[in-house]
Amino acid sequence: MEFAAFADRAIEMEETPADLETVGLVADLLAGAGDDLETVVRFLLGRVFPAHDTRTLEIGPALCREAIARAAGPNVDSDDVEDRLADIGEIGAVAASYEFGGQRGLGAFAGGSADGSTGPGEPLTIAEVDRRLRSVAAAEGGGSEDTKLDELFGLFNRSDPPEARILARLVLSQMRIGVGEGTVRDAIAEAFLVEAAPETDDVDGSSETGDAETADESNPADVVERALQVTNDYGRVAALARDRGREGLREEGLEIGRPVQAMLAQAGTAADAIAEWERAAVETKFDGARVQIHYAPAAGIGPELYSRNMDDVTDALPEIRELIEARVDVPVILDGEVVAVDSDGEPLAFQEVLRRFRRKHDVERMREEVELRLHAFDCLHADGEDLLDAPFRRRHDRLESMLPERSSSTSVVEDAEAIEAIEANALSEGHEGVMLKDPEAAYTPGDRGRRWLKRKPDVETLDLVVTGAEWGEGRRASTLGTFEVSVRAGEQNGNSTFEPVGKVATGLTDAELKSLSDRLNPHVRSEDGTDVEIHPAVVIEVGYEEIQESPTYGSGYALRFPRFLGVREDKDVPDADTLSRLERLVGGE
Incomplete structure (x- = not known):
């Protein structure tokens, strides 16, 4: 395919406002891509x-x-x-x-x-x-x-x-043509899987298959989504759909050495968990960094360690690699958390983990300064068997059989009071709180559904001024997102000055994102690529989990896991929180 043909079609997609029409344009492009199909799919996604x-x-x-x-x-x-x-x-x-x-x-x-x-x-x-x-x-x-x-x-x-x-x-990976991963998924289904779904064997309630949101075989997009979950490769999945149809997609499994997206949790309460699942598996929530472990000793693969963003962090974590080599003798893919601990085994702050996690130099010296400990909590594959569709209870049992001393302790309870008691104990030991998991849930890579809930203590909120943003990607290409938020830092020449404390990219619905973008557009000062400078005019309420010292921002502080809670319609910029208040919060006053 000539690049000019691809460029013309990409521009046509950019100029097409309707999502359904865009799906059709992408499907037509994929159907005619020939030997370039995998590359075309990746290019569409930047x-x-x-x-x-x-x-x-x-x-x-x-x-x-x-x-x-x-x-x-x-x-x-x-x-x-x-x-x-x-x-x-x-x-x-x-x-x-x-x-x-x-x-x-x-x-x-x-x-x-x-x-x-x-x-x-x-x-x-x-x-x-x-x-x-x-x-x-x-x-x-x-x-x-x-x-x-x-x-x-x-x-x-x-x-x-x-x-x-x-x-x-x-x-620059800034396509901005209105084509996101969901659009490509639907286009793959439309281009190659429009035939009627084949008959499938019925599965009765006694199956050892988790009841989370697994693919609906009658829906082509769900079949594609399932293959994407295990391959994390849109180009490969498009080629499989074209060449082998549903059968090829269903047969695709996990591959050791090819990381997949992590399953994620929503915020929730003990009452939510019991009401939705009747019982809950309760685990300690550690203040650490997510890690995915791939190991196939007989094949000479690994151990390989990947971050939540699928970066290879193997060399930075030698003690975790050594642990897996010593304790595991079958091919596995494990999910877990790496936590920093002191000489007594007590948990240290998350910042200590970061000192180790992506380090490329002086690894052994830092290993002596900051000890890391693995808390594994899930098993995605073991000894040739993919376990994504198995219920959580079975996956955890398999994990414990391999790593009994490094597996998360899980208690299955049937009432909110028991959850709260476990949570109180976790907090007293210096941990973040607890994770609540549906014992019957499958593992869904990349999904932030209601099968996992995170329980942590309530946190402070801050009223902050939006001083910058970035243009979105995919279907959000025409809206601002990833908002830079700042505190009032003082005055200069009679005008307020501001210092950033973080960037907010979560907590907004599509409607809220569009509304906030429309509100900020008149205040745009300048643009540099996707980066936008915004005149301080809009105050938003931001929730966060912790205030950390940080050299990244002029304020000297950064919010950990900031999230959008709403626009403060009742507040003007002079009413926003100040740097001095931030300092008092850090000092515990």
Whole structure:
């Protein structure tokens, strides 16, 4: 497929307001993608690699602007591109505003054509753009920046305005065409699974299958969603759906060494859990970092350790790797929490975990300073058997049989009072609270449903001023999101000054997000790519779990897990909370 055809269709999607129409456009594109199907799917989502792949392009806005400037000609430099970006506000539109193609020299060939790539004057193809961007990702060490710049320059130099518009967004993972993961999922189903669902064997109530939100075989989108949960690869799933249909998708399972998204919890109460499930499995909620463990000793895989964001953190956690090697002798995929402890085994603050979690240097020295302990709480795969659909009670039993000393302690209770007693004990031991889990629930990767609930003590709220935001992605591309929130820090020349304390991206419904975005739009001061500076005018109420000292913000503090609670219609900016109040809260006053 020519890249121009992809770019034209992507722009058409961007200009299509209705979600259902967009699904149809994506489905048509996928149906005609041929051998480029997997790449086309990833490009639509602003990716070169699958979500489980830790490789990245490592291209920042400055490098992208430099490549655009070089392709635009000798009379254009990076500062000119930056000035135009300030005027236009979006990097794709900036790239499309230049006429490329006039540059000559080796760089204009995008690295030559020894690998079968098309040359100058020939149209760019999806396959070539993919190869070039993978080459960018592979560049490292001395001269890597020049290599990246040469490749990008060569691609831009052969792009017409629509191609340049989409290419600039792709390399920065900022597609903003109204196509999110849900749209692609539905489009895969529409393009390749529109035939009637096949007959399936009935399963009676005695099955050892969890009763969480498993795929409905009569709904093509649910079949696709299930395959996405176990592969974490939209391109692969699209190819499976096209080539092998429902059968191929159903047969796809977990793969050791390929991380999946973590199952997540909603906030809830003890009464909620008992009312919804009749009984609840209660576990201590630790103040640590999520970790997913992959190990297949006979196959020589691992142990490999992945963060909640699926980053490989194996090298930073040698004691966890050693524990798994010593205690586990069958292939497994485990879910758990890594907690920092003192010399007496008492839990330390979450910040101590972060000192270790992504460290690449001085790992052994830091290991002596900060001890980490694993608390495993789920088993997704064991000894050749995928356990995602098994009820939680069975998965936990399997976990305990392998790691009895490092498995979470679980009590199944039938009344709220028992939950509250366990919670009180967890809090007295210095932990965050408790997790409540439906004993019959399956494990649903990436889902934040009502099968897991987190119980923690009530927290303070702050009334904060919105001073910045970012444009959303996918179906939220036309709305502001990820709001920077600030406290009043003082006055300068008669005007209030503000210092940020965090970014809020959770707690808003789609309707609230649109309403807040509409309220903030008149106060936008400037834009730089997706980043937006906002004049202080709107106060929102923000909940949080903890105030941490942080060098990231000028205030010196950061809110941990901030969430949107509502707009303070009754408050103006002078009524917002101050830095001095934040300091009093940290001091416990």
